[in-house]
Amino acid sequence: MHAYRSHTCVELSEANVGEEVRLSGWINRKRDHGQLVFVDLRDHYGLTQCVIDSSDACFEMVESARLESVVTVTGEVLKRSDETINTSLPTGHIEVRIEKFSVQSAADTLPLQVNSDENSGEETRLRYRFLDLRRTRPHDNIMLRAQIIQSIRGRMVALGFTEFQTPILTASSPEGARDFLVPARLHPGKFYALPQAPQQFKQLIMVSGFDRYFQIAPCFRDEDSRADRSPGEFYQLDLEMSFVEQQDVFDAVEPVIRGVFEEFSDKSIDSEFVHIPYAESMLKYGNDKPDLRVPFEITDVTEIFRDSGFSIFAKNVEKGAVVRAVPGPKCGSRAIADRMNSWAQSEGAPGMGYIIYGDGEARGPVAKAVGAEKAEEIRVAAGVGDGDAVFFACAPANEAASLAGRARVKIGEDQGLIDQDSFKFAWVVDFPMFELDEVTGKIDFSHNPFSMPQGGMEALENMDPLEIKAWQYDLVCNGIELSSGAIRNHLPEVMYKAFEIAGYENSVVDEKFPAMINAFRFGAPPHGGIAPGIDRIVMLIANEPNIREVILFPMNGKAEDLMMAAPSAVDDVALADLYIRRVPVIKSKSD
């Protein structure tokens, strides 16, 4: 017989009754009846109940073995009597009589409870991740992730995409997020950077003539974490296609995403992903990642408040502010309105005006100030009725949109109006090519500098830069940005011109993007692509509120790996090899 096991802990059934078997695994739980002990033995595959009574030689060993110790059990498979069958276990019709018992590895008192569905504190979970991962839900999440990635690979290959690996040590790029830098031993004073995404490589793969590329690609960005953003590193389904327009990319990606979501989740999915222009999304949803599960939209009511009796808004509108109205279904009470107002203050806004509609009339300070006629206009514009409320965000357009957007989601959540059993996908399209930097007042790329402007060279030469749209798109699901992509700019002259508008001379392009600009001089196919975030896809399908739940060994919010104790100090000898010297950290008061 094998030294450790003849079967796994899920395999045995009535068919094996009478066989001598050997199982190895962890002690999940024990039930000690004094003269009779039950041991639930757990491995990756399942649970098998093992049993021993005091007449047996190894009884005391079994009785004293601690939970989570790794043990090997040898014995006969017994059929359970009808009254003792456990129908909630696949192996519940049998049990194994412990005839030989050995402890392969004893466990200390546990820092977290493995056989519990309750999460321990985050720090404990991360420090003892190998214990946390034994628990059912984390274990299942990681298996789900592996299966999703496997399914994605299969789907991509079936569509004629080929998986390539791209470099991990590459050049720092001036745009975008903060880079992780790696000192170059052979080049004192110089650094590699970890790729924020294989962006330039995948475009160069197209220029190299490979037509359809994909990769489950690690991406590295030194930016702060969020619940849906792991610090440091994450994975994208990176893909790129030659000779395509925007709709071709959608047609390729949509079935893959829908297929994966349908394969691994029971939630409903619309048959077609809606297309929402960026400007419309900002207006109706207050952001570029709309949660379409919230069953109401924001309306612009600026003109109703212009010259109205509500002087605070009227004055702000005169100065260029806008007013956005957020419907509040069943929010027609003073208590809810007050709660929204203090919520808005906690979000950094001065507050949130409101009108309450009830018994055929409009109530509240705003309603009084603007009069019944305008209050009715607002009610119709917002599409609400008796018992509802309307909340107002009055500020410069970006700020008002943002506050209204957050209020919309909050109302949806608070009022229980979000369908928890659906995935609502949307393509957000027509992103602006450029935007105004609010601090410097300069024009800059609003998204990806490698995107093709809609209208090409002609648009760059003749239009107001802020009016130019790009062939740039996001895929959004339930208010989470799943992916971002674009039709790329493959024309050197158009690229120079675009960078020129953003304030960069040709020489900057030549210096910072030598590969791209060189490549585009030797016959570059028109191409485009997208890069859905793997971690976020798994997080949505697993129905987890935090991205750490779908990552094997995640870092904490401060980008530390508590289990491995990374980052860590290194000695001066290692630094000297790299021509690096430590300097004291100087903390100024302004820090």
Add this chain to the structure above:
RNA sequence: GGGGGUGUAGCUCAGUUGGUUAGAGCGCUGGCCUGUCACGCCAGAGGCCGCGGGUUCGAGUCCCGUCACUCCCGCCA
């Protein structure tokens, strides 16, 4: 960098208006229990109430500071 939340036994948590000896479940140690499957019963050990200062006759509880974890804003082409 800024704001919010949390921090009490190995783990998950309770702890009233500031008032005697800080509790429960799980786990751990010991005892009882031969059909449990979150087994049951009895007993015990285990506490710098995150840390430091302050107010007070008296602080787990109030105040200030600080640290840790977390969520959000900034940031994330």
